[in-house]
Amino acid sequence: MTTRYVTYMPLLDRVGLVAALAAVTAGALVGCTSQVDGVAEANQTDLSSYKSTVSAAASASRAAAVDLATVTACNTLRTVNTSSVRSFNAYIDASNDGAADADTKADAAVTTMRANGTDLDAKITADVLPNIATELRAYSTENTKLADALQRRAPTDQLNSVIDSYNASKDLARTACEAYR
Numbered sequence: 312m313t314t315r316y317v318t319y320m321p322l323l324d325r326v327g328l329v330a331a332l333a334a335v336t337a338g339a340l341v342g343c344t345s346q347v348d349g350v351a352e353a354n355q356t357d358l359s360s361y362k363s364t365v366s367a368a369a370s371a372s373r374a375a376a377v378d379l380a381t382v383t384a385c386n387t388l389r390t391v392n393t394s395s396v397r398s399f400n401a402y403i404d405a406s407n408d409g410a411a412d413a414d415t416k417a418d419a420a421v422t423t424m425r426a427n428g429t430d431l432d433a434k435i436t437a438d439v440l441p442n443i444a445t446e447l448r449a450y451s452t453e454n455t456k457l458a459d460a461l462q463r464r465a466p467t468d469q470l471n472s473v474i475d476s477y478n479a480s481k482d483l484a485r486t487a488c489e490a491y492r
Contacts, residue, residue, distance in 0.1 A: 376438050377438050377439070377440060378491075379438075380436050380438030380439045381438075381439050381440050381443055381488075381491045382491045382492065383434055384431070384434040384435055384436070384439045384443065384444070384447055384488075384491075385443065385447075385488030385491040385492070386491075386492070387430060387431050387434040388447055388450065388484055388485070388488055389485075389488070390430075391428070391430055391431050391454075392427075392450075392481055392485070394423055394427055395420075395423060395424045395427045395454060398416075398419060398420040398423035398424065399420045399457070399461070401416050401419070401420065402416040402417045402419070402420045402461065417461055417462075417464070418462075420458075420461055421458045421461050421462045424454055424455075424457060424458040424461075425455070425458050427454065428451050428454045428455050428458070431447060431450070431451050431454075432448075432451055434447075435447050435448060435451070442487065443484075443491070446480075446483050446484040446487040446488075447484050447487075447488075449480045449483065449484065450477075450480045450481055450483070452480070453473075453476050453477040453479075453480040453481070454477065456473050456476065457473050457474065457477045460473040
């Protein structure tokens with residue numbers, strides 16, 4: 312009897328498997344072909360809440376981008392201004408002392424100031440606050456004018472006039488950037 316049981320068991324397993332597959336297939340066909348009547352509608356309360364959340368996140372992201380760009384531009388102003396003033400003052404000291412390297416220091420100051428202007432201009436992006444961008448651009452323009460005057464070795468009275476304009480624009484830009492560190 313044990314032999315018969317072992318012999319018939321695989322046959323019973325096959326019959327059970329076929330029956331199970333038939334039941335699953337029939338259930339899947341019936342379940343997948345059923346339709347629900349009606350119109351899909353969003354829950355207006357949930358939709359409104361979702362829109363508010365997305366809008367707030369976008370606003371916060373934009374504010375962070377503006378803040379970062381403005382801080383970066385203002386920090387660049389501080390760096391390039393320090394570098395430009397040091398380089399220019401090295402020329403002024405050499406010139407006032409009648410030093411033999413005054414022209415070399417003037418050329419170095421021109422190169423430094425032009426590079427610094429380029430660095431600052433690159434940081435004045437569309438994300439920088441408009442009122443600060445305006446002051447930074449004005450400073451950059453005056454920085455270029457001073458480099459130009461120094462390059463052509465403008466007479467002292469002309470150079471001093473350009474220096475006054477440069478210093479005024481520097482002060483305005485630094486004041487505008489006070490809150491952005």
